[in-house]
Amino acid sequence: MIGIEKVTLSVIKMPLKSPFENALEKVTEREAILLEVTDNDGVTGFGEAVAFSTPWYTEETVQTCFHMLKDVLVPLLREKPVAHPKEVSGRFQSVRRNHMAKAAIETAIWDLYAKKKQKPLWQLIGGARDHVDAGVAVGSHDTAEALRQIAAFVDEGYKRVKVKIKPGHDEAFIREIRHAFPDLALMADANSAYTLADAPRLKRLDRYGLLMIEQPLAADDIVEHAALQKQLETPVCLDESIVTYHDAESALRLGSFRVLNIKIGRVGGLYPAIRLHDLCASRGIPVWCGGMIEFGVSRAFNLALASLPGFTIPGDISSSSRFWEKDIIEPEITVENGQIRLPDRPGTGFEIDRAYVEKIRTYTETI
Ligand SMILES: O=C(O)CCC(=O)c1ccccc1C(=O)O
Numbered sequence: 066m067i068g069i070e071k072v073t074l075s076v077i078k079m080p081l082k083s084p085f086e087n088a089l090e091k092v093t094e095r096e097a098i099l100l101e102v103t104d105n106d107g108v109t110g111f112g113e114a115v116a117f118s119t120p121w122y123t124e125e126t127v128q129t130c131f132h133m134l135k136d137v138l139v140p141l142l143r144e145k146p147v148a149h150p151k152e153v154s155g156r157f158q159s160v161r162r163n164h165m166a167k168a169a170i171e172t173a174i175w176d177l178y179a180k181k182k183q184k185p186l187w188q189l190i191g192g193a194r195d196h197v198d199a200g201v202a203v204g205s206h207d208t209a210e211a212l213r214q215i216a217a218f219v220d221e222g223y224k225r226v227k228v229k230i231k232p233g234h235d236e237a238f239i240r241e242i243r244h245a246f247p248d249l250a251l252m253a254d255a256n257s258a259y260t261l262a263d264a265p266r267l268k269r270l271d272r273y274g275l276l277m278i279e280q281p282l283a284a285d286d287i288v289e290h291a292a293l294q295k296q297l298e299t300p301v302c303l304d305e306s307i308v309t310y311h312d313a314e315s316a317l318r319l320g321s322f323r324v325l326n327i328k329i330g331r332v333g334g335l336y337p338a339i340r341l342h343d344l345c346a347s348r349g350i351p352v353w354c355g356g357m358i359e360f361g362v363s364r365a366f367n368l369a370l371a372s373l374p375g376f377t378i379p380g381d382i383s384s385s386s387r388f389w390e391k392d393i394i395e396p397e398i399t400v401e402n403g404q405i406r407l408p409d410r411p412g413t414g415f416e417i418d419r420a421y422v423e424k425i426r427t428y429t430e431t432i
């Protein structure tokens with residue numbers, strides 16, 4: 066049984082090496098919550114709340130996550146020990162949404178449990194490969210700068226590149242990239258910048274052989290995405306629109322997507338993410354692991370998730386050095402020949418650089 070003895074929440078803050086821009090926001094600095102849980106046997110696990118400082122991507126923020134973890138979720142888990150980390154998300158059923166806060170503690174319990182079992186987390190959840198393919202997202206709307214970054218990432222070996230598009234910054238941008246990189250596995254993410262009235266404009270992207278177009282329409286839509294998918298040859302991938310298992314079932318029924326981006330934070334934990342993977346696998350729908358400009362703790366869970374057999378498309382799974390001068394984990398995550406090796410150590414398989422965390426920490430509380 067896993068009974069919670071103590072949880073330490075630390076707000077950390079770090080500038081990005083270079084700004085990351087999308088249709089909604091330009092991110093220059095990253096705040097997140099690092100969570101450390103210790104159980105009654107003195108075993109620890111780490112999690113990371115991936116909400117941003119402001120609610121531009123989802124409604125959650127660093128502050129809402131802090132509140133939910135401290136005042137609602139940790140007290141709920143303390144009421145009764147869990148036998149297995151799969152039980153944690155069920156324990157939170159009485160709490161609506163707040164998925165990133167839930168995922169922070171749920172993943173930490175997975176890490177702790179895998180350490181207790183002396184097994185790498187990815188093996189514990191049924192990982193099917195010991196390397197995952199690395200993909201990367203480019204966050205620049207400046208064509209010359211994006212081309213420069215893509216060239217550097219291709220040199221580093223990344224197997225798939227994602228760029229950000231929005232109305233007025235789409236066809237010409239994609240055309241230039243395709244011209245410069247004819248064989249590149251390329252995709253575009255719109256972060257819900259279009260409406261169904263833009264369908265003819267999106268249809269023009271069909272000729273550039275994109276792997277997929279991610280979240281073109283509203284963040285809470287599945288109906289219009291289905292209408293759009295009927296008009297496009299390029300597969301539609303959903304991100305923001307799929308938050309629950311029920312969302313995915315409904316969207317599958319409608320035909321709203323042909324590919325799914327799964328993010329542990331967005332869907333409320335590793336177990337909910339695994340269930341979405343299983344659902345898509347049963348319908349022959351490929352999935353990939355999304356990114357949140359995250360620190361190494363969250364990145365490590367992404368690696369474990371992406372080892373599952375249905376993750377057949379390289380995700381937004383990049384090295385620690387993609388965004389950070391120095392990451393908070395040891396060793397850092399590195400890309401070699403376009404792949405990241407899964408660790409053989411127990412839990413997520415990474416250590417926390419505590420001295421460094423202290424340096425970049427702006428607030429901490431133990432509950
Ligand atoms: O490489 C990454 O971390 C993902 C980059 C990215 O596209 C993204 C980053 C932050 C929030 C949302 C998104 C997204 O996938 O829409």
Ligand SMILES: [Mg+2]
Pocket residue numbers: 254256279280304305326
């Ligand atoms: Mg996205």
